[in-house]
Amino acid sequence: MKEKIPYAYSISILVVLFILLSDNQLWARYKMNSEVHTQTALQDTVVPQLLDSVFDLNFKNIRTKSMVRTPRDIALNGFATITQNLKGEAAGLYATEYSGEPGTNSSIFIRGLSTPVFSHKDVYSNQPLVVLDDIPLIGTHPFSYMIQAYDIDRIGPENNLLSNIELDNIAAIEILKDPASISVYGPMAVNGVIKITSKKSASINKKRISLNSFIGMSQRPSVTTINGGYENDFRKQFYNLYTSNGRYDEDETYPIYLSDSLNNRYYGPSNWSDSYYNNGMNYGVNASISGGSKRSNFQFSLGNLQNSGIADDTKFRKYNARFQLDLQPLKWLFFHTSINATRLTRNRNKNLRNRYAMMSYFPDLGAPLAPNKEAYDDYLAEYDKSFDNNYSNILEGNLALNIQFGSFKLKSRLLVDYNEGFRDLFYPSTLLEGNNFASNYYGYNQRLVFDNVASYDWKLTDKSNLFLEAANVLQWDNHKYNYAYAYKGVNDFIKINLLESDPNNGNYLNPTVFPRQLVFKFIDRTANNLISFYGRGTYNLNDKYTASLLLRYDGSSNAQPTNQWIFTPSLSLGWNLKNEFFRDNAMYESFKIRASAGRLGILNQYDNIAQGPHYTAQVGYTGNVIVPGYNGFAALVRPYSDGWTGYDIPWAYSDHMNLGFDFQLSKRNVYFSLDAYIKQNKNQVLTMPAHAEYGYEYAIEPGMDVQNSGVELTLSGDVAAPASGNFRWNSGINVAFNTNKLTALPGGANEVVIQDRMLKVGERIDAFWVLENQGIYVSDSEIPVVDGVAKNYNGITFKAGDPIWKDQNGDNRITTADRVLRGNYIPKVSGSWQNNFFYKDFDLKLSFYFNLGRDIINQEMSRRFDFISNENSGNIDAVKEITYWEKRGDYSNYPLYNPWSSVSAYQTGQDLFMENGSFLKLRQVSIGYDLTKILASHLDGGKLYVYATANNLLTLSNYSGRDPEIANYLGFDEGYNMMIPRTYLIGFKLNF
Numbered sequence: 005m006k007e008k009i010p011y012a013y014s015i016s017i018l019v020v021l022f023i024l025l026s027d028n029q030l031w032a033r034y035k036m037n038s039e040v041h042t043q044t045a046l047q048d049t050v051v052p053q054l055l056d057s058v059f060d061l062n063f064k065n066i067r068t069k070s071m072v073r074t075p076r077d078i079a080l081n082g083f084a085t086i087t088q089n090l091k092g093e094a095a096g097l098y099a100t101e102y103s104g105e106p107g108t109n110s111s112i113f114i115r116g117l118s119t120p121v122f123s124h125k126d127v128y129s130n131q132p133l134v135v136l137d138d139i140p141l142i143g144t145h146p147f148s149y150m151i152q153a154y155d156i157d158r159i160g161p162e163n164n165l166l167s168n169i170e171l172d173n174i175a176a177i178e179i180l181k182d183p184a185s186i187s188v189y190g191p192m193a194v195n196g197v198i199k200i201t202s203k204k205s206a207s208i209n210k211k212r213i214s215l216n217s218f219i220g221m222s223q224r225p226s227v228t229t230i231n232g233g234y235e236n237d238f239r240k241q242f243y244n245l246y247t248s249n250g251r252y253d254e255d256e257t258y259p260i261y262l263s264d265s266l267n268n269r270y271y272g273p274s275n276w277s278d279s280y281y282n283n284g285m286n287y288g289v290n291a292s293i294s295g296g297s298k299r300s301n302f303q304f305s306l307g308n309l310q311n312s313g314i315a316d317d318t319k320f321r322k323y324n325a326r327f328q329l330d331l332q333p334l335k336w337l338f339f340h341t342s343i344n345a346t347r348l349t350r351n352r353n354k355n356l357r358n359r360y361a362m363m364s365y366f367p368d369l370g371a372p373l374a375p376n377k378e379a380y381d382d383y384l385a386e387y388d389k390s391f392d393n394n395y396s397n398i399l400e401g402n403l404a405l406n407i408q409f410g411s412f413k414l415k416s417r418l419l420v421d422y423n424e425g426f427r428d429l430f431y432p433s434t435l436l437e438g439n440n441f442a443s444n445y446y447g448y449n450q451r452l453v454f455d456n457v458a459s460y461d462w463k464l465t466d467k468s469n470l471f472l473e474a475a476n477v478l479q480w481d482n483h484k485y486n487y488a489y490a491y492k493g494v495n496d497f498i499k500i501n502l503l504e505s506d507p508n509n510g511n512y513l514n515p516t517v518f519p520r521q522l523v524f525k526f527i528d529r530t531a532n533n534l535i536s537f538y539g540r541g542t543y544n545l546n547d548k549y550t551a552s553l554l555l556r557y558d559g560s561s562n563a564q565p566t567n568q569w570i571f572t573p574s575l576s577l578g579w580n581l582k583n584e585f586f587r588d589n590a591m592y593e594s595f596k597i598r599a600s601a602g603r604l605g606i607l608n609q610y611d612n613i614a615q616g617p618h619y620t621a622q623v624g625y626t627g628n629v630i631v632p633g634y635n636g637f638a639a640l641v642r643p644y645s646d647g648w649t650g651y652d653i654p655w656a657y658s659d660h661m662n663l664g665f666d667f668q669l670s671k672r673n674v675y676f677s678l679d680a681y682i683k684q685n686k687n688q689v690l691t692m693p694a695h696a697e698y699g700y701e702y703a704i705e706p707g708m709d710v711q712n713s714g715v716e717l718t719l720s721g722d723v724a725a726p727a728s729g730n731f732r733w734n735s736g737i738n739v740a741f742n743t744n745k746l747t748a749l750p751g752g753a754n755e756v757v758i759q760d761r762m763l764k765v766g767e768r769i770d771a772f773w774v775l776e777n778q779g780i781y782v783s784d785s786e787i788p789v790v791d792g793v794a795k796n797y798n799g800i801t802f803k804a805g806d807p808i809w810k811d812q813n814g815d816n817r818i819t820t821a822d823r824v825l826r827g828n829y830i831p832k833v834s835g836s837w838q839n840n841f842f843y844k845d846f847d848l849k850l851s852f853y854f855n856l857g858r859d860i861i862n863q864e865m866s867r868r869f870d871f872i873s874n875e876n877s878g879n880i881d882a883v884k885e886i887t888y889w890e891k892r893g894d895y896s897n898y899p900l901y902n903p904w905s906s907v908s909a910y911q912t913g914q915d916l917f918m919e920n921g922s923f924l925k926l927r928q929v930s931i932g933y934d935l936t937k938i939l940a941s942h943l944d945g946g947k948l949y950v951y952a953t954a955n956n957l958l959t960l961s962n963y964s965g966r967d968p969e970i971a972n973y974l975g976f977d978e979g980y981n982m983m984i985p986r987t988y989l990i991g992f993k994l995n996f
Contacts, residue, residue, distance in 0.1 A: 092836030092853035095716035095738035103981035106311035107320030114196030116712035132196040142451035145483035154361035161394035168346035182662035183602030187574035191605040205301030220989025222284040232270035274375040284312020375889035419453040447485030484529040490518035550578035562608040574602025593668040606656035647702035674721035707750035714742035739835040771825040776810040805902030829975025832857030851928040860921035864979030870910035923961035946996040
């Protein structure tokens with residue numbers, strides 16, 4: 005069914021246009037303050053000297069250039085999240101999407117991976133701090149993963165909370181990476197800072213109205229579908245090789261759904277794709293009004309956006325409102341407030357694997373969904389009897405009071421960030437072999453910051469000054485969730501108040517819809533308080549030499565009582581070569597050298613470090629990793645699965661060193677920036693295998709050190725800029741080289757195996773631990789025999805049809821000792837190439853994005869070839885989605901091992917499935933036209949710009965899978981995630 009344009013979208017555009025076109029006086033009063041083709045600067049506000057952030061470095065003459073596109077460009081692509089916009093936009097920033105499903109979480113890494121990743125929880129500890137209008141944003145806490153049996157989806161709505169920022173309201177984005185710029189943010193900034201500044205009110209006595217809108221589509225992919233006949237032929241080649249006469253009846257596990265070639269559901273037309281894949285509608289509208297006078301100004305904006313996926317009718321919607329007010333009642337007193345409110349909703353995918361993992365329930369997997377459209381539509385009809393409501397509410401607030409008397413300033417602010425998420429879910433019994441299921445989630449994350457900073461700008465001589473600051477920051481973070489799920493309700497028609505949560509109701513502990521023993525309830529809360537003091541002095545001599553020293557003291561409630569405080573200094577130096585040697589040379593706009601070094605503490609995400617050895621309300625048993633009790637009774641146990649937490653665990657910290665060089669030429673707008681850095685994260689905790697005799701799987705121990713080093717290069721300028729000015733070609737490239745290395749393990753260990761990963765001192769922390777393939781044993785006579793013992797795999801003798809894995813230590817046995825560290829899933833080189841062409845009132849933009857030196861494990865191909873082990877195994881990774889009936893990859897790349905072999909010939913952990921994941925993408929093409937001159941008589945001083953944009957048009961890669969970008973956080977392409985769609989849109993920007 006075709007989707008209609010939403011009424012809210014249509015009406016909002018028509019209303020604003022009607023007002024503007026019908027009121028000539030109003031039309032004339034509101035002017036746009038910046039040219040369409042020039043980069044929009046942060047708009048002037050009243051008393052701008054009072055508006056410097058308390059976190060502002062005040063070291064601006066040596067700060068790196070870090071703007072990411074112009075504010076106008078940011079809103080042209082139709083994206084919903086900051087992550088999507090930042091891909092390749094700044095050297096040293098690596099942004100990645102794990103799925104093309106709209107509104108889902110994604111990741112950002114600045115200057116590499118600082119701690120090993122074993123699960124989703126570890127991804128959070130590597131994320132940078134995002135600061136919106138001086139508010140350090142709080143994200144979803146990963147502690148709820150502790151109650152999940154499978155590390156796939158987090159419980160709750162799992163909306164991307166960085167979608168709360170309305171892109172059209174952004175004035176500037178800065179990527180802060182070196183100690184000179186991040187140290188003032190303290191421990192939260194240890195992984196870098198993304199600083200976002202919203203557009204301010206118009207200049208004094210200026211008013212402005214703007215309307216920016218687009219509409220477009222996500223294009224469904226073209227796929228090749230297969231049916232049971234194709235799958236049967238694929239498997240037949242193995243039967244022909246490894247069974248007598250290729251007989252299927254020799255294999256008692258041969259699946260029933262493939263055994264009858266007359267079964268039209270599986271052997272008939274494979275036409276399911278029309279019911280699964282779809283073109284999706286995308287749209288967005290943002291309207292704002294601002295005005296001001298000498299004493300006050302304001303801005304108010306409203307926005308609505310929808311991104312649609314290309315499958316399962318997935319959608320993501322955002323509703324945003326922002327208000328900002330500045331007042332100056334007295335010459336020395338300034339007041340600022342801003343409020344940003346967002347509502348996020350999402351239609352999730354219908355994946356079987358995600359559903360089974362969330363429910364911790366596995367039905368009979370013997371018969372997958374049929375590729376027949378009629379059969380698949382019947383399944384969807386049953387699915388439509390369920391509901392899955394997901395939404396998040398987000399609110400940020402900034403209340404600031406600034407006082408200035410001469411060179412003395414006092415700033416005091418109250419910053420608030422709050423987000424809450426809801427998910428209500430019900431699945432009918434027809435989807436679960438007669439057992440229905442319901443769950444309810446509510447959770448929130450809140451941050452409250454109160455900071456005060458006093459500063460004095462001391463002019464020592466005519467050529468020198470000393471800027472002094474002293475500050476105190478108090479921060480309170482809280483995270484909480486309530487979660488409950490239940491099985492086997494009385495029927496499929498009762499879908500309200502399934503899990504009674506009202507304590508005033510008599511059924512609070514004994515809801516009547518579900519059996520009490522099949523209702524599981526979870527509640528958890530964690531909090532962290534952070535208090536910081538810092539002082540900073542910045543000395544400037546003759547605008548040539550600058551030095552800044554910052555000393556800070558931080559205390560965290562998540563640190564152990566004996567080590568709650570950490571002292572961290574940072575030093576920054578700058579030398580302005582332009583003023584030193586080329587002051588009168590007009591060729592150089594700027595020419596600087598800068599250096600900085602500093603230390604930052606690393607916050608503990610979890611409060612178990614502060615608690616030390618403790619008891620917890622957790623009971624684990626088969627099918628559920630953790631439950632708080634049974635049948636309504638809690639039980640206190642030691643956290644055996646989480647690990648023993650000992651005493652004397654100090655603060656982990658990160659030492660940063662950065663050397664930078666920048667220059668800008670007057671001709672052709674040439675800009676060049678080069679940075680070299682070393683970042684060493686030290687004394688980090690790691691769950692080391694220990695204390696097994698006491699029931700613990702791990703012990704949490706400090707002493708892990710990880711080093712990241714690299715070089716970042718940015719170069720841009722006008723390739724063609726004729727004197728006539730009719731045509732201009734501006735091109736820019738940014739490239740980042742990064743490598744990481746494990747430099748120490750707790751207790752002086754040289755290596756450790758955790759889960760299916762190995763960490764080894766001197767090696768990368770994102771390397772794969774694999775067996776090396778060297779071919780196939782064609783006959784039993786090829787099996788090496790030493791001292792009468794044939795070569796074996798963990799005691800299982802190799803036979804014909806088994807893989808030849810390299811015997812690294814020469815003991816004629818293949819064990820974990822023969823696994824080697826190979827490759828890496830974080831790219832060694834990343835960046836982008838931007839090209840902007842201008843001709844008269846036309847402009848054309850081409851954006852390329854690349855990742856180089858990156859590897860992927862093609863787990864989807866491993867599962868496809870390991871069909872004997874996966875068939876009806878109950879393994880979460882063996883679940884067959886409807887996309888199982890889609891031809892993917894190149895089967896000819898893989899040898900025909902014996903799939904019945906006990907050595908698990910097609911196991912994922914071998915370099916057979918490791919591929920080069922490097923790629924180059926034509927990420928965006930945008931063409932625009934400024935209609936202002938043509939419509940000047942109608943616009944009466946306003947500006948109108950129209951554009952068309954296409955995203956994700958082309959990918960160049962040797963990777964055999966669908967898209968090298970959608971590998972998961974461990975570098976595995978599981979094959980379950982949606983592709984990142986190709987999107988097209990048209991839009992306009994109207995300003996007065």
